[in-house]
Amino acid sequence: MAPSSLNKKKGGKTKTRSLPPPPKKKQKKEFIPEPESESEEEDSMIEEESESEEEDSIIEEEEVETDGESFSDMSSDVDDDDDPFHKDILREEHEQDKEKDDPETKSGKLEVKKEKTEVEGGLETKTDIKKETNFEEEKLKPDLTNLQKRIKEIARFLSKFKDLRQEEGQSWKKSKGLSTEGPSRKDLVAQLQLDLCAYYGYNEFLMGVLVEMFPVTELLELIEAYEKPRPICIRTNTLKARRRDLADVLLNRGVNLDPLSKWSKVGLVVYDSQVPIGATPEYMAGYYMLQSASSFLPCMALAPQENEKVVDMAAAPGGKTTYLAALMKNSGIVYANEMKESRLKSLTANLQRMGVTNTIVSNYDGKGLPRVLGMNTVDRVLLDAPCSGTGVISKDESVKASKSLEDIQNCVFLQKQLILAAIDMVDANSETGGFIVYSTCSIMVPENEAIIDYALKKRDVQLVPCGLDFGRPGFTRFREHRFHHSLDKTRRFYPHVHNMDGFFVAKLKKMSNMKQPPRSSEPSETVEQAEPVDSSNDEKIQPEVKSQQFKDFSGSKKGKDTMQVNSGSTKTSKPKERRPKRKYPSREELSQAREEKRKALRKKTSKPIGNVNE
Numbered sequence: 001m002a003p004s005s006l007n008k009k010k011g012g013k014t015k016t017r018s019l020p021p022p023p024k025k026k027q028k029k030e031f032i033p034e035p036e037s038e039s040e041e042e043d044s045m046i047e048e049e050s051e052s053e054e055e056d057s058i059i060e061e062e063e064v065e066t067d068g069e070s071f072s073d074m075s076s077d078v079d080d081d082d083d084p085f086h087k088d089i090l091r092e093e094h095e096q097d098k099e100k101d102d103p104e105t106k107s108g109k110l111e112v113k114k115e116k117t118e119v120e121g122g123l124e125t126k127t128d129i130k131k132e133t134n135f136e137e138e139k140l141k142p143d144l145t146n147l148q149k150r151i152k153e154i155a156r157f158l159s160k161f162k163d164l165r166q167e168e169g170q171s172w173k174k175s176k177g178l179s180t181e182g183p184s185r186k187d188l189v190a191q192l193q194l195d196l197c198a199y200y201g202y203n204e205f206l207m208g209v210l211v212e213m214f215p216v217t218e219l220l221e222l223i224e225a226y227e228k229p230r231p232i233c234i235r236t237n238t239l240k241a242r243r244r245d246l247a248d249v250l251l252n253r254g255v256n257l258d259p260l261s262k263w264s265k266v267g268l269v270v271y272d273s274q275v276p277i278g279a280t281p282e283y284m285a286g287y288y289m290l291q292s293a294s295s296f297l298p299c300m301a302l303a304p305q306e307n308e309k310v311v312d313m314a315a316a317p318g319g320k321t322t323y324l325a326a327l328m329k330n331s332g333i334v335y336a337n338e339m340k341e342s343r344l345k346s347l348t349a350n351l352q353r354m355g356v357t358n359t360i361v362s363n364y365d366g367k368g369l370p371r372v373l374g375m376n377t378v379d380r381v382l383l384d385a386p387c388s389g390t391g392v393i394s395k396d397e398s399v400k401a402s403k404s405l406e407d408i409q410n411c412v413f414l415q416k417q418l419i420l421a422a423i424d425m426v427d428a429n430s431e432t433g434g435f436i437v438y439s440t441c442s443i444m445v446p447e448n449e450a451i452i453d454y455a456l457k458k459r460d461v462q463l464v465p466c467g468l469d470f471g472r473p474g475f476t477r478f479r480e481h482r483f484h485h486s487l488d489k490t491r492r493f494y495p496h497v498h499n500m501d502g503f504f505v506a507k508l509k510k511m512s513n514m515k516q517p518p519r520s521s522e523p524s525e526t527v528e529q530a531e532p533v534d535s536s537n538d539e540k541i542q543p544e545v546k547s548q549q550f551k552d553f554s555g556s557k558k559g560k561d562t563m564q565v566n567s568g569s570t571k572t573s574k575p576k577e578r579r580p581k582r583k584y585p586s587r588e589e590l591s592q593a594r595e596e597k598r599k600a601l602r603k604k605t606s607k608p609i610g611n612v613n614e
């Protein structure tokens with residue numbers, strides 16, 4: 001939208017203010033992509049909320065310290081034809097594995113040699129991949145330019161073969177004058193993985209996870225997107241300002257901005273600014289929050305209503321709490337909980353700066369919150385869970401090299417406990433609510449779909465549409481794992497697709513206050529319960545190796561996966577052995593037993609009295 005359109009006032013309450021022209025730098029086009037057109041149920045409540053948000057403007061000034069962005073913290077303690085794997089680069093490797101054992105391809109580095117040849121009327125790089133035999137050379141690390149070239153070559157090579165079987169691949173190679181000797185697909189994938197780790201600085205575990213999640217072309221897009229910062233976004237605090245007024249003022253200060261996108265009525269995207277955007281008088285006055293676009297989504301999905309009781313279980317630094325309060329127009333109660341004491345300061349500062357008055361701040365471990373606030377007592381809960389942060393690599397590069405399988409396991413362990421606590425606090429009989437929103441800034445399946453699948457099994461909840469009209473549907477199956485079919489109601493967001501941080505959102509409706517869900521006719525398999533599925537008719541998802549993300553999830557972590565949460569307290573429970581069914585005696589057997597007892601008693605009592613020596 002052009003800057004001038006920000007001046008259009010609703011309902012005739014126009015404050016005419018002549019706008020200075022925006023700074024010289026040309027305004028970029030829509031920064032955040034428009035919603036993908038998907039046929040998805042709309043959450044009308046969200047629409048109503050966002051319509052009304054702009055109408056409320058209470059202008060008052062407060063000075064407080066700042067803290068903008070939300071981020072993940074664990075220190076406490078697909079639009080591809082519905083099938084995310086149809087271009088999976090690991091999928092074909094299994095077939096290629098069966099290739100005759102070529103000693104040349106068994107170990108070591110590969111070298112890609114290129115020759116230019118005329119192919120199909122155009123210049124094409126002829127790819128001949130041979131094994132280096134010189135071990136001295138092997139030790140030498142290729143320079144970044146060569147590394148990048150090789151990454152591109154292998155990626156191009158792999159993507160060309162993505163739909164071809166081995167034999168077809170060989171004949172294709174022959175027809176193109178390429179060598180049919182050379183490494184298998186598996187070797188190429190392994191080499192690509194190593195090269196990507198070396199070039200971009202990821203550890204092998206995390207790169208392995210990404211490799212198994214995305215087809216090769218998309219993988220490169222994602223990794224490249226992680227290298228660039230996401231657009232700077234601000235959210236208008238509708239408790240204090242209207243978006244168009246705020247935009248006017250900031251434009252006058254030399255901030256080059258536009259409305260965020262059609263899906264948000266309160267967001268602005270900042271292209272560049274002549275003033276520090278986190279230190280303007282408007283910022284200090286709490287007219288806006290510096291907030292990533294993805295972090296708007298869970299609040300929109302939760303869509304809290306006025307006068308409700310809402311819990312934000314993991315709240316600091318308060319980006320989402322302040323949005324929830326604004327959506328509720330400062331009515332009702334928001335319980336903003338944060339376990340880390342050191343983070344309470346930023347939370348309370350933001351609440352104060354933004355003029356939030358309906359919030360009670362607490363400092364508990366979220367697992368114990370049901371004991372504090374009561375079971376089945378609130379209308380809605382937001383669980384913006386502590387996570388691995390694998391969706392926000394552009395913000396925190398250290399994630400690339402630091403995250404391990406154990407970190408993911410720890411996150412999953414905590415997330416499972418927190419989601420059950422979240423559900424337990426919600427009253428299924430709430431007249432207006434009964435909803436739980438779970439979100440993470442992780443793209444890992446175990447931290448997202450697997451957590452929701454677990455919750456569906458443990459409590460009487462159902463997935464409902466998030467009310468967000470863009471985002472990819474969550475996985476209903478991933479490698480050898482099968483999740484409940486309704487997982488497609490969850491939403492995934494990616495930097496290379498949506499130009500926002502990697503993010504996951506799920507919205508659950510609590511169906512009853514029973515602890516156990518009614519028996520499902522359609523069982524799914526959670527991480528720890530997943531059995532090999534007979535996928536003989538389903539070539540696409542039949543991995544030979546266990547998914548990197550789920551590796552060793554079953555049992556190796558001190559039985560963590562079997563831990564259960566009950567009203568905030570935790571206890572470990574070993575899987576119980578089934579007791580054999582008890583067989584009850586018939587009437588005849590009972591009377592016979594009684595008769596025998598009587599006889600025995602008579603014998604005892606007929607002993608002589610007075611035989612004191614016995």
Ligand SMILES: C[S@@+](CC[C@H](N)C(=O)[O-])C[C@H]1O[C@@H](n2cnc3c(N)ncnc32)[C@H](O)[C@@H]1O
Nearest residue numbers: 070072073076314316317318319320339366384
């Ligand atoms: C993803 S961040 C939350 C960001 C916040 N929702 C926002 O939008 O500003 C996760 C938060 O959970 C907190 N946390 C970690 N473990 C927790 C636990 N067991 N209970 C409650 N909070 C926890 C972390 O300290 C961190 O502040």
